[in-house]
Amino acid sequence: MITITNERLMVQIDPLGAQMHSIKRRGEDTEYLWQGDAQSWSRQAPVLFPFVGRLKDDHYGFEGRDFHQTQHGFARGREFKLVNQAADLAVFELESDEQTRTVYPFEFRLTITYALVEDQLVISYQVANPTSEQVLRYALGAHPGFNVPLTAAGQFETATLTADPAKVYPQIPLVGPYSDLGHPKELDARRPIQLNHDLFDHDALVFAPYGADLSLTLTEPESGHGVTVLTSGNPFVGVWSQYPNTGNFLCIEPWWGLADGVDSDGQLTHKPAMNQLAPGGVANYQFSIRPF
Numbered sequence: 001m002i003t004i005t006n007e008r009l010m011v012q013i014d015p016l017g018a019q020m021h022s023i024k025r026r027g028e029d030t031e032y033l034w035q036g037d038a039q040s041w042s043r044q045a046p047v048l049f050p051f052v053g054r055l056k057d058d059h060y061g062f063e064g065r066d067f068h069q070t071q072h073g074f075a076r077g078r079e080f081k082l083v084n085q086a087a088d089l090a091v092f093e094l095e096s097d098e099q100t101r102t103v104y105p106f107e108f109r110l111t112i113t114y115a116l117v118e119d120q121l122v123i124s125y126q127v128a129n130p131t132s133e134q135v136l137r138y139a140l141g142a143h144p145g146f147n148v149p150l151t152a153a154g155q156f157e158t159a160t161l162t163a164d165p166a167k168v169y170p171q172i173p174l175v176g177p178y179s180d181l182g183h184p185k186e187l188d189a190r191r192p193i194q195l196n197h198d199l200f201d202h203d204a205l206v207f208a209p210y211g212a213d214l215s216l217t218l219t220e221p222e223s224g225h226g227v228t229v230l231t232s233g234n235p236f237v238g239v240w241s242q243y244p245n246t247g248n249f250l251c252i253e254p255w256w257g258l259a260d261g262v263d264s265d266g267q268l269t270h271k272p273a274m275n276q277l278a279p280g281g282v283a284n285y286q287f288s289i290r291p292f
Helices: none
Strands: 002-005 009-014 019-025 059-062 065-068 081-086 089-095 109-117 120-128 136-138 140-142 145-147 160-164 168-171 185-188 205-207 214-219 226-231 236-240 249-256 275-277 282-291
Touching (some): 019 282, 120 140
Antiparallel strands (some): 081 089, 089 109, 140 249, 160 214, 168 185, 205 236, 214 226
16 A cells, blocks of 8 residues: 655555555544445545446447457556655556557556645656557546445534535536436536435446536535545546445535446447547546645
8 A cells, every 4th residue: 555645645556556545644543535335335546447437338449440448448447657756746657558458459558656745645646658659548536435424423424525625517418327418407506416325326426527626525514624636637526425324424526427328339440438549648636636
């Protein structure tokens, strides 16, 4: 486990999947990050790459070949290499290899940087296409789960989620695990959203800011504690908690990609919201987490 600290925060990251394991404020015992529970959701903060969400029947086709891939891609189950570390910084890297090529026929390098900047954890991703010929097709996302409640005084059902800007957002509905892009909805975030588990009976609530700045703040009113996830440039942000096997956590997930559409033909070149990176290209993405 890799630990980074500054005067305000202490964060632990597991090289397996480059997944956050703990977020705490210095000098306090409150654990902000969900610690996993096999009865509801066993993960904590998986990295989603090279897919976000589920593929139709867990398969996709590309250039006449068929590939099997489970939900959210393979990065979350791979050991990342620690390539740089300082007191308040850790950098992890995953590169394509023989194993990834059996399920994903692309060369890539994914670099993830966790940096503590004052009272925020800044998480940066760099995707690089090292080839000289092939376009890299990929999706990317973060899936951090936060404890709700954060303290013994709180409850899941009294916590709130507040959007900034506070307005009505386009929403991508899900039918089962698939995106229903043909029937967009609206998500009214002009006032704080009161949490309850039934909000997630149709899976995640998918905000679609389409690249505009969006901050989502989870607040426990009993203690005044909470966490803000600040996004910039994200086309989508998912909000999710397990249902019906409920757990006391909420995931706030910056996404650069979507699950397959309900009418998907399974071809990667037709998959919605995929990113394309030219040979030799590099793309950078970022969001931050501020516990309070």
